[in-house]
Amino acid sequence: MNPYSYHRADSLEDAVRALAASPDARIVAGGTNLVDLMKYRVETPAALVDITRIEALNGIAETEDGGLRIGALVPNTVVAEDARIAERYPLLASAILAGATPQLRNAATTGGNLNQRTRCYYFYDIKTPCNKREPGTGCGAIGGVNRIHAILGASEHCIATHPSDMCVGLAALGAEVRIQGPNGARSIPFADYHRLPGDAPERDNTLQAGEIVEAVILPAEAEAYAAHHSYLKLRDRLSYAFALVSVAAALDIRDGQIASARLALGGVAHKPWRREEAEALLVGGRADEAAFAAAATSLLAGAEGREHNGFKIDLARRAILRSLRQAAAGTPQSQTDKRIA
Numbered sequence: 001m002n003p004y005s006y007h008r009a010d011s012l013e014d015a016v017r018a019l020a021a022s023p024d025a026r027i028v029a030g031g032t033n034l035v036d037l038m039k040y041r042v043e044t045p046a047a048l049v050d051i052t053r054i055e056a057l058n059g060i061a062e063t064e065d066g067g068l069r070i071g072a073l074v075p076n077t078v079v080a081e082d083a084r085i086a087e088r089y090p091l092l093a094s095a096i097l098a099g100a101t102p103q104l105r106n107a108a109t110t111g112g113n114l115n116q117r118t119r120c121y122y123f124y125d126i127k128t129p130c131n132k133r134e135p136g137t138g139c140g141a142i143g144g145v146n147r148i149h150a151i152l153g154a155s156e157h158c159i160a161t162h163p164s165d166m167c168v169g170l171a172a173l174g175a176e177v178r179i180q181g182p183n184g185a186r187s188i189p190f191a192d193y194h195r196l197p198g199d200a201p202e203r204d205n206t207l208q209a210g211e212i213v214e215a216v217i218l219p220a221e222a223e224a225y226a227a228h229h230s231y232l233k234l235r236d237r238l239s240y241a242f243a244l245v246s247v248a249a250a251l252d253i254r255d256g257q258i259a260s261a262r263l264a265l266g267g268v269a270h271k272p273w274r275r276e277e278a279e280a281l282l283v284g285g286r287a288d289e290a291a292f293a294a295a296a297t298s299l300l301a302g303a304e305g306r307e308h309n310g311f312k313i314d315l316a317r318r319a320i321l322r323s324l325r326q327a328a329a330g331t332p333q334s335q336t337d338k339r340i341a
């Protein structure tokens with residue numbers, strides 16, 4: 001590893017000041033992604049700002065308008081096991097439990113999971129070109145091995161996918177990201193938090209310099225999806241593997257009709273992939289195969305396969321249909337018994 005300075009911040013203000021003092025600084029929380037990247041010399045920060053002692057980033061609490069606030073430092077395990085999350089937002093618990101291993105989920109934090117970097121092999125290998133790691137050097141994956149790469153929203157500069165499971169659940173639930181930074185506090189709707197690569201793939205999200213994720217807010221209205229949801233993750237091994245394709249499906253079914261719907265895909269784009277048009281196709285009708293097929297076609301509109309990842313388009317379509325069936329029937333994908341029913 002390269003030498004770096006280390007500052008353990010004792011408040012949010014202190015952390016924001018420390019980040020401003022060293023533009024090349026990185027925030028460290030659980031360290032399960034950042035420290036790996038430092039060992040591979042993908043990340044070579046001049047300074048680390050440790051936020052793990054900041055009390056304001058802890059805890060899960062009710063918001064004034066009936067939602068829940070999850071502090072950025074709350075470990076993934078704690079979120080997934082919280083009784084309020086399990087009862088009101090079980091889709092989020094399921095998405096988190098589909099990720100990594102119990103040991104990793106104990107160390108991984110909400111803010112770190114949101115900001116974890118792509119698992120593109122070329123990004124991790126500093127001997128290969130990568131526009132995300134080193135802008136302007138090219139993309140090793142486009143003409144290389146691209147089995148795990150994006151089929152939606154990619155650009156000629158980068159075809160990486162966002163690796164998080166938790167974020168796919170948060171996208172479907174319409175969460176909001178609370179930020180603190182040099183210009184004060186602000187909120188970003190989840191759909192606008194992660195970026196598509198465009199011509200600046202080195203930027204994963206819309207955080208500005210020196211900003212810190214303080215919390216994620218789950219809106220009260222997303223409780224409507226508690227009875228009919230499913231997080232379906234398809235991967236090469238049953239556990240301890242990132243998604244080739246994942247689907248978060250959430251339906252609010254009243255008197256046999258879909259009152260509202262959310263669908264988000266993981267493993268297919270630089271961010272959790274949602275299209276309101278696809279969701280709108282489900283609303284107002286019954287939860288049947290014709291509606292599911294129309295939504296899948298719409299959500300996958302424009303999907304493009306490359307040499308090794310073309311299979312993902314059909315895989316995603318089938319996964320959307322299966323996840324919607326599971327959600328409609330109220331029989332969500334189990335994250336302990338991972339066999340696909």
Ligand SMILES: Cc1cc2nc3c(=O)[nH]c(=O)nc-3n(C[C@H](O)[C@H](O)[C@H](O)COP(=O)(O)OP(=O)(O)OC[C@H]3O[C@@H](n4cnc5c(N)ncnc54)[C@H](O)[C@@H]3O)c2cc1C
Nearest residue numbers: 029030031032033034099100108109111112113115165213
């Ligand atoms: C072997 C392995 C398998 C895995 N499998 C999966 C999987 O299947 N699904 C999945 O979703 N994840 C998986 N992960 C990823 C894991 O979930 C992430 O590493 C973890 O969530 C990151 O959290 P952390 O607190 O350790 O972050 P850190 O490593 O501390 O930080 C990660 C990034 O987030 C930034 N950051 C941290 N906190 C904040 C904040 N509050 N504000 C702004 N930026 C911040 C850091 O600067 C850094 O860039 C796996 C990881 C490993 C090592």
Ligand code: SF4
Nearest residue numbers: 120122130139158159
């Ligand atoms: S897909 Fe993106 S992350 Fe992977 S090599 Fe290309 S530019 Fe780098």
